[in-house]
Amino acid sequence: MISLTEIKDSVLHLLFPHVCAGCGSDILSKNSIICMRCVEAMPETNFELHTGNPVEKLFWGRIPLTAGTAQFYFTKESLMQHLMHQFKYKGNKELGLQLGRLMGEQLVKSGNYIVDALVPLPLFPAKEKRRGYNQATILCEGMNEVMNIPVLEKVVTRPAHTETQTKKGRIERWKNVEGKFVVADPAAIQGKHLLLVDDVVTTGATLESCGLALLNAGDIKLSIAALCVANR
Numbered sequence: 001m002i003s004l005t006e007i008k009d010s011v012l013h014l015l016f017p018h019v020c021a022g023c024g025s026d027i028l029s030k031n032s033i034i035c036m037r038c039v040e041a042m043p044e045t046n047f048e049l050h051t052g053n054p055v056e057k058l059f060w061g062r063i064p065l066t067a068g069t070a071q072f073y074f075t076k077e078s079l080m081q082h083l084m085h086q087f088k089y090k091g092n093k094e095l096g097l098q099l100g101r102l103m104g105e106q107l108v109k110s111g112n113y114i115v116d117a118l119v120p121l122p123l124f125p126a127k128e129k130r131r132g133y134n135q136a137t138i139l140c141e142g143m144n145e146v147m148n149i150p151v152l153e154k155v156v157t158r159p160a161h162t163e164t165q166t167k168k169g170r171i172e173r174w175k176n177v178e179g180k181f182v183v184a185d186p187a188a189i190q191g192k193h194l195l196l197v198d199d200v201v202t203t204g205a206t207l208e209s210c211g212l213a214l215l216n217a218g219d220i221k222l223s224i225a226a227l228c229v230a231n232r
């Protein structure tokens with residue numbers, strides 16, 4: 001006999017199909033946004049297992065890191081690009097949480113990321129308002145579900161452009177904006193090993209300046225984890 005719950009589930013599925021954000025398949029568990037086949041197809045870097053990996057090298061001579069990684073390769077016209085697009089521009093927060101959980105699982109397994117707190121790289125306030133959320137914070141929340149490490153969302157901020165900056169030259173203004181991270185609560189990070197989290201690492205310039213602000217604010221150890229790295 002068909003139960004009432006099964007009928008309800010079928011109707012709900014027709015009205016609000018629960019399908020994989022990667023391939024559209026409906027063979028996925030209730031709590032998943034990406035199906036197992038897509039998870040397996042995501043191109044892992046395994047950087048978290050190796051010291052001196054390309055992400056760590058990127059920051060050599062720039063900021064001192066305890067460890068650095070990005071979990072997946074990002075290429076154009078790929079599954080990762082499709083997932084990132086939905087996460088960043090289509091408001092799919094649930095997808096971001098699952099991506100964060102995947103990151104967290106790999107970091108825990110590696111044993112190389114024993115940290116005290118997760119710090120999402122802040123967005124400019126106007127950008128966060130437009131998007132409705134900071135994607136790095138969502139990743140941290142997913143990581144927290146697996147790692148059980150607190151997320152310190154407000155310790156570092158990125159103030160909006162000021163009036164005077166608009167009068168400066170373009171290059172000078174760019175420099176100014178890049179350096180504009182402010183540690184709002186230095187007491188909250190003293191003596192801690194922080195894991196700074198972002199969605200993509202490309203040149204590393206933004207992570208560098210945010211990391212530098214954190215390092216200058218006190219006695220901390222810094223590691224970096226990004227979801228993706230641009231595949232060169």
Ligand SMILES: [Zn+2]
Nearest residue numbers: 020023035038
């Ligand atoms: Zn899929």
